[in-house]
Amino acid sequence: MKKGKIIMFLAALLPMLLFVFPLWKITLEAPQYPTPLGMYIYINDFADANPHDIKNINLMNHYVGMKYIPDAIPEFKIFPIGIAITTLIGLVIGIWARYRWYLYWFIMMVLVSTVGLIDFYRWEYEYGHDLDPKAIMKFTNPDGSVMGFQPPFFGTKHILNFTAHSYPQLGAYCLAGGIALGLVAWWVARREKRNA
Amino acid sequence: MKKTIYSFLALFTLASFFFACGEGQQGSNGALTSNAAERVYVAPGEHDEFYAFISGGFSGQLSVYGLPSGRLFKVIPVFSQDAEKAWGYNEETKPMLNTSHGFVPWDDSHHPDISQTNGELDGRYVFINGNNTPRIAKIDLSVFETTEIIEIPNSAGNHSSAFVTENTEYVVAGTRFSVPVPQRDMPINEYKGNFKGALTFISVDPEDGGMNIKFQLIMPGFDYDLSHPGRGASHGWFFFTTYNSEEANSLLEVNASQNDKDFIAAVNWKKIEEFVNNGGGTKMPANYAHNVYDDNTHMATSTMEKEVLVVNPAEVPGAVYLLPTPKSPHGCDVDPSGEYIIGAGKLSADITVHSFTKMLDAIENQKFDGDAYGIPILSFEDVRAGTVSQPGLGPLHTEFDGQGNAYTTFFISSEVVKWKLGTWEVVDRQPCFYSVGHLMIPGGNSRKPFGKYVVAMNKITKDRYLPTGPEVTQSAQLYDISGEKMELLLDFPTVGEPHYAAGIAADIVKERSRKIFELQNNKHPFAVTSDADARVERKGNEVHIYMTMIRSHFNPDNIEGVKVGDKVFFHVTNLEQDYDVPHGISVIGANTSELLIMPGQTESFVWEPKQPGVWPFYCTDFCSALHQEMQGYIRVSPAASGTELKWSLGE
Incomplete structure (x- = not known):
């Protein structure tokens, strides 16, 4: 089998590791939490970094009127199907299609992932801004507007007494690696074709 | 006479010699070595090397x-x-x-x-x-x-x-x-x-x-x-x-x-x-x-x-x-x-x-x-x-x-x-x-x-x-x-x-020291592990309150229908699952101690109210920013009254 084809198979299969490894992690540090609170975001679930972390994040957040982190969101159904379909498409392309399709698959994956990230940002924004009007503590920004508690999309941010970190995890790297390999597969296959 | 003076002098000299010796010894034998403080100092946030269990x-x-x-x-x-x-x-x-x-x-x-x-x-x-x-x-x-x-x-x-x-x-x-x-x-x-x-x-x-x-x-x-x-x-x-x-x-x-x-x-x-x-x-x-x-x-x-x-x-x-x-x-x-x-x-x-x-x-x-x-x-x-x-x-x-x-x-x-x-x-x-x-x-x-x-x-x-x-x-x-x-x-x-x-x-x-009790393993017969099950039950003159506590409220926190002569059991479950977040509870006139309840634990105390009135209970362990708000009332009616048993939170 040709190298390009093998790489294309790898590219298509690598994102399947999202079903094993977490996509993202949000960590909250505060002096009272020598072991920080943390939440893993999987493609189909929220999970505690340490036992009961989500419950304890909810308990902290209820003071400022934030909603409880839901047990399930619609994305947990849509994303796994999405990843399964794109992998299937990738495999079909790998078996039957000409190498130029590798590039189309790559572009599709970039678009799909971008949509996913935008959706993640939108969810974070909602979570941080849709506050209970009866919140126990209300904070305002210097300009008088209601302070939001949106965790950072990527990076580190100070929110009141917490330092929040938000970074991609192994699952996200697998997805990114898969997408990148799609491009590599196209480039390798093209060279193979030209040299043939 | 001279002899006596000499003897006194000799004694004095001897005494001062002993004194000097004593002082000299104190310097070396005061038992404390110069860096003793350093050797017992455990810096803030650091742990001791040994546990000592002293009777x-x-x-x-x-x-x-x-x-x-x-x-x-x-x-x-x-x-x-x-x-x-x-x-x-x-x-x-x-x-x-x-x-x-x-x-x-x-x-x-x-x-x-x-x-x-x-x-x-x-x-x-x-x-x-x-x-x-x-x-x-x-x-x-x-x-x-x-x-x-x-x-x-x-x-x-x-x-x-x-x-x-x-x-x-x-x-x-x-x-x-x-x-x-x-x-x-x-x-x-x-x-x-x-x-x-x-x-x-x-x-x-x-x-x-x-x-x-x-x-x-x-x-x-x-x-x-x-x-x-x-x-x-x-x-x-x-x-x-x-x-x-x-x-x-x-x-x-x-x-x-x-x-x-x-x-x-x-x-x-x-x-x-x-x-x-x-x-x-x-x-x-x-x-x-x-x-x-x-x-x-x-x-x-x-x-x-x-x-x-x-x-x-x-x-x-x-x-x-x-x-x-x-x-x-x-x-x-x-x-x-x-x-x-x-x-x-x-x-x-x-x-x-x-x-x-x-x-x-x-x-x-x-x-x-x-x-x-x-x-x-x-x-x-x-x-x-x-x-x-x-x-x-x-x-x-x-x-x-x-x-x-x-x-x-x-x-x-x-x-x-x-x-x-x-x-x-x-x-x-x-x-x-x-x-x-x-x-x-x-x-x-x-x-x-x-x-x-x-x-x-x-x-x-x-x-x-x-x-x-x-x-x-x-x-x-x-x-x-x-x-x-x-x-x-x-x-x-x-x-x-x-x-x-x-x-x-x-x-x-x-490493073996536990941080909390898992709520899901709580097998206390009067435990309430979800807010939905918080309730009050009467059995003759016994009143059993199945209560929960979590930052920063009791559930229920308003209870009515208790009468003078009742034996009131507070069965309280701490729903917290976070390290070092105990809550306490006591009520006016309880002829017993407070409860100090660890996360995931259930404890009970008995209160026998002696006078009608509305009596507060509160959290006795500073638990959170809203600890002072962690309080409730229990209404006690005369023995013969027909006050209906009811309980609520946030109504």
Whole structure:
């Protein structure tokens, strides 16, 4: 089998590791939490970094009127199907299609992932801004507007007494690696074709 | 006249010489080395190297300290009620203090000992004796709570206790006072020959740590003062010091001090174990409480046991021997190798050391020197390994550093003396302030002591601390023993009277310490694990409140329909699952203590309202930013009123 084809198979299969490894992690540090609170975001679930972390994040957040982190969101159904379909498409392309399709698959994956990230940002924004009007503590920004508690999309941010970190995890790297390999597969296959 | 003046002058010169000397000595001997503070300083946020579990004596409890800092972390309630933790006050723990004499809210806790595996500390449990109403308690070091207490029948002044064998096969509890066995009405002056001393072997389940009295050895009516297990080669034997071999029943300070030698009783428990495993011994009617606390139901149950297996030494030939030991020996300590058995004759100026090898040899060659009630007495010179000659006054207890040195306390001369095993020569001595009793080297009662520090526990402090009226603190003193000379590093006050202590490297214990109780494992019959189940139920004049608590409210927090004359049970579950977030609760006029409830735990208290009104209850442990808001009301109506039972939160 040709190298390009093998790489294309790898590219298509690598994102399947999202079903094993977490996509993202949000960590909250505060002096009272020598072991920080943390939440893993999987493609189909929220999970505690340490036992009961989500419950304890909810308990902290209820003071400022934030909603409880839901047990399930619609994305947990849509994303796994999405990843399964794109992998299937990738495999079909790998078996039957000409190498130029590798590039189309790559572009599709970039678009799909971008949509996913935008959706993640939108969810974070909602979570941080849709506050209970009866919140126990209300904070305002210097300009008088209601302070939001949106965790950072990527990076580190100070929110009141917490330092929040938000970074991609192994699952996200697998997805990114898969997408990148799609491009590599196209480039390798093209060279193979030209040299043939 | 001139002569007199000269004499005065000479005296003055001499005096100033002594003074100067005294001052000079104080500089070098003030016991404190220059960097002592550094060596006991544990920086903020850092952990001590050792745990020290120090008994509370007449406080009945066990306190937990860090070494070398001497900082107090916790007082674990064991035998005495503790209103702070609701121990013996809440419905769940009252059964822990049940005995054959009914509810006993106090005891005198003496000798903690840590469980062992293969002769080394494993850090699972601490055992400790209740001296007054004989009991043995087990503290589980995953939760630092007392989880089992067993009463000892046929015993009185449970003092030669609670020491464990090297695989924690047994916890041993010996009686200090001999008594009629079984107890009966008889003249006191018929003591001799009629009173007996029970030595109790309590088996410990290797899996769950459950205690059970395997057998009691019914010994002659001496006082069994202290004990320690054999280890290594002498594993399978247990040694008890005795005094009052005179069998006096009055004015013991004189009458029990007549014999030149009393005994160390050597008990081959393996032999007796085999005997009882083959059906030996006699089942004797008894009545003693066995109290067990369960970390899943968060409740204790008390069972009255009705029988105990007793063994007469005469039934098991070769199982018990008496080793003559001078002058009412107190401490009975076995060195890490198991070869030397040290008997500190408290009225003697010497320390007697017996040899296990020589003892076996004497037994084999039947070198007996008479018998006491049929128990062979070995001849003193045949079992003696050596004597530490005139090391001080009033020797009490000995511990070991694992480097071939022994450390003995001297009550009367108020000092710790370091001496060498084998050569019996004194190496060093350091004063104690004042009148030291026990001493403790972490792991000292095991094959592998951590020979870095020794803690001396003093009976008297007088001027050592700021005065606090006639009653002043008792004290522990920490010495560095890593060098040739002992160095005094630190004094620290203790809770109650520190009789004895057990120390262990913190690393063995701290990783096993639990942070919370899992709510999903809560099997308390009155637990409420979700808000939806919070409710109030009436059964006749009993009202049961199934309440939850979480930052920062109770559910329910408004309750109506309670009447004067009702017996109101608050069953409160802490729904928190976060480390170090306990909540407390109490209500006006409760004739009991608060509850202090750990995350995932359920506790109950009873309130019997006596007047109509609306009475508040509140959280007693500052739990959160809204702790002050964590409060509620309970309405009490007159006995005859028809107020409907209802409850709510946030309406």
